[in-house]
Amino acid sequence: MAARAYSMAEELPVNDVSRATESARAASALSRADVLRELIEEYLEAKKTIRTGFDLADEFAAAQAKILEYLSGWETDWNNWRWQLRHRIADVETLAALLPLDEAAKQELAEVGKHLRWAISPYYLALIMSDRPFGPLWKQAIPSLPEVNDQDGEDDPMAEQWTSPAPGVTRRYPDRLIINVTNQCAMFCRHCQRRRNIGQRDQHLAHLQLIAALNYVRANQEIRDVLVTGGDALLLDDQVLDWLLHELHSIPHVEIKRLGTRVPVTMPQRVTPNLCAILDKYPPLYINTQFNHPLEITPEAKQACDMLAKAGAVLGNQSVLLRGINNQPHVMKKLNQELLKIRVRPYYIFHAKNVKGTSHFITPVDDGLKIMEHLRGFTSGLAVPTYIINAPGGYGKIPIAPRYMIGKKGGRLLLRTWENRIIAMDAPSDR
Numbered sequence: 001m002a003a004r005a006y007s008m009a010e011e012l013p014v015n016d017v018s019r020a021t022e023s024a025r026a027a028s029a030l031s032r033a034d035v036l037r038e039l040i041e042e043y044l045e046a047k048k049t050i051r052t053g054f055d056l057a058d059e060f061a062a063a064q065a066k067i068l069e070y071l072s073g074w075e076t077d078w079n080n081w082r083w084q085l086r087h088r089i090a091d092v093e094t095l096a097a098l099l100p101l102d103e104a105a106k107q108e109l110a111e112v113g114k115h116l117r118w119a120i121s122p123y124y125l126a127l128i129m130s131d132r133p134f135g136p137l138w139k140q141a142i143p144s145l146p147e148v149n150d151q152d153g154e155d156d157p158m159a160e161q162w163t164s165p166a167p168g169v170t171r172r173y174p175d176r177l178i179i180n181v182t183n184q185c186a187m188f189c190r191h192c193q194r195r196r197n198i199g200q201r202d203q204h205l206a207h208l209q210l211i212a213a214l215n216y217v218r219a220n221q222e223i224r225d226v227l228v229t230g231g232d233a234l235l236l237d238d239q240v241l242d243w244l245l246h247e248l249h250s251i252p253h254v255e256i257k258r259l260g261t262r263v264p265v266t267m268p269q270r271v272t273p274n275l276c277a278i279l280d281k282y283p284p285l286y287i288n289t290q291f292n293h294p295l296e297i298t299p300e301a302k303q304a305c306d307m308l309a310k311a312g313a314v315l316g317n318q319s320v321l322l323r324g325i326n327n328q329p330h331v332m333k334k335l336n337q338e339l340l341k342i343r344v345r346p347y348y349i350f351h352a353k354n355v356k357g358t359s360h361f362i363t364p365v366d367d368g369l370k371i372m373e374h375l376r377g378f379t380s381g382l383a384v385p386t387y388i389i390n391a392p393g394g395y396g397k398i399p400i401a402p403r404y405m406i407g408k409k410g411g412r413l414l415l416r417t418w419e420n421r422i423i424a425m426d427a428p429s430d431r
């Protein structure tokens, strides 16, 4: 929807409140309400056609049954995260038995598989099977030839290897750092920024390296915020996670702990009562996940997020702007609104990084700006994440926003509102 342009002549008659009669005020409010409703009419229509995972329940049940039959599993297996992880689909024949793949598609998969590992949890595969082929879920999970043919981009655009002062540690900011604890994920997303770390086998950071990373945190008292990620932080065993969080919790200058995980999206079975009991012991704990499309918001994902929230974790979402998946204002708006319903606060939209083999996912920056323009004001501020471009070379996040401050004129600020009204107001510092 194009932003509506207003002229000053269209300003509502709110400046002359004292002289307005009661009925004039009511008429003005009603007319304003009509204008506001009109502003989202197009979205309200479009929203009906954008499905969430809740709309796939029947298809999902059929897909789940088909996968269980193929893998000779039971429903209790399905709900067991270790079974899900052990049975990640990672070979062409199994995938071809469950998805409509022709000979050419099978050869393409085999070719990509020679260079890059891929794996999909049975849960996420059931979601893919419930949607149309080559849809937004398919594109995130199923390898395609551009991944190996396209040599643009870099293996490590964030220069993580140059910003690692201790084993597993990435430090890009003054008061916080990352500990990368594993390269394991429930699914290897095709757009992953750390695909260089996936290698040929799952590998957790060795215990001695974890101790070295913790020692680095202990020795640097300005570090008040530690993000444990990977790979997927929640793929550590409960015992290891318990120990690691306990160690971090015991460092007086570590004020907050964060976990980076995609399991609420790709393998919600990982969120067990035992895991939640562990997380509950170490507040304040922030968990950031990555929902990229409304179809990923399922009853299972909701349950996982509910459990994490009840365990005291503050949940945020970091979506990645991906061509053909979510680079559309209505889709992103619906995603963010649905996230709030499952207690997840939209935190960032990341512009896709210039990672080798992923340029087919990268969108123009204008796509991101257009999305932000359609969020701010048109929906709750809680549903408006910050759009971020990560500076090459590991120099950190740069927030990108539509231009709302137009300039200064005669000691006054010229501002643009979410509706495109141009407003002039006194600048406090100029009084």
Ligand code: SF4
Pocket: 184, 185, 186, 187, 188, 189, 191, 192, 193, 194, 195, 230, 231, 232, 261, 262
């Ligand atoms: S879950 Fe995260 S780290 Fe793992 S493959 Fe996906 S994007 Fe990469």
